[in-house]
Amino acid sequence: MQIKTKGIILKELANGDEDKLLTILTEDRGVIYAYAKGAKRFKNQLAASTSLFCYSSMVLFFNRDKYSLDHADGIAFFLGIRQSMEKLALASYFAEVTAVVGPKENDGGHFLKLLLNSLSFLQDDRISLRLCKSVFELRALSMAGFMPDLVACAGCGRFEGEQMAFYPDEGLLYCKNCWGKHPGTPVLLTRGALAAMRHIIYAPMEKLFSFTIGPESIRCLNDATERFLQSQTERSYQSLEFFHSVLSLL
Numbered sequence: 001m002q003i004k005t006k007g008i009i010l011k012e013l014a015n016g017d018e019d020k021l022l023t024i025l026t027e028d029r030g031v032i033y034a035y036a037k038g039a040k041r042f043k044n045q046l047a048a049s050t051s052l053f054c055y056s057s058m059v060l061f062f063n064r065d066k067y068s069l070d071h072a073d074g075i076a077f078f079l080g081i082r083q084s085m086e087k088l089a090l091a092s093y094f095a096e097v098t099a100v101v102g103p104k105e106n107d108g109g110h111f112l113k114l115l116l117n118s119l120s121f122l123q124d125d126r127i128s129l130r131l132c133k134s135v136f137e138l139r140a141l142s143m144a145g146f147m148p149d150l151v152a153c154a155g156c157g158r159f160e161g162e163q164m165a166f167y168p169d170e171g172l173l174y175c176k177n178c179w180g181k182h183p184g185t186p187v188l189l190t191r192g193a194l195a196a197m198r199h200i201i202y203a204p205m206e207k208l209f210s211f212t213i214g215p216e217s218i219r220c221l222n223d224a225t226e227r228f229l230q231s232q233t234e235r236s237y238q239s240l241e242f243f244h245s246v247l248s249l250l
């Protein structure tokens, strides 16, 4: 069966001397694994369009539970991301997270839009690196079914306390009166960080990246979304460790 869709390359692995095994986030089938015959050969028409972060119109062939990529016409290559080590590291983390939590054998259109927007804002410096990271982490998790409950304190129902604490393991908020009685290690949120988290999970996609918060709030937000992602997906990410090691060198 032939499938025409659009997709972005999340990972490319050599399969023998000439072929590649790709992980692709597609519009119609979500995250899939596909063989690309001859894609390692320099002159092959698939060589450029099967490189990491390349977004293309694709023709796939599906047979016996396996996909092969027959044709791809590049739409966006995100070459600007490769010109900065920290952008490349963060984009690689987005790709790794997408391969883990992205929709499988299912409509991938919304997730694809999130990833493409995140890469484009990152490439063009339209948002700070750290803010872009938190927006992607929290929105990706929410779309994958791990939406935290940020409406009110889970203990007493208070909507806005002086300070709220976020529990990454549970995805719940507690106010100052309640968090002392609750076990676990929360992230204490500034008002700005809490407002940003609510914006990230509820805002329409076209307004997702349109907000600013102060440096202290960004630190809180980063801590909250990174811990939330690791806790909910119960794993660590090699590309995240790499991202932190690149940042520590700056």
Ligand SMILES: [Zn+2]
Pocket: 153, 154, 155, 156, 157, 158, 174, 175, 176, 177, 178, 179
């Ligand atoms: Zn409370």
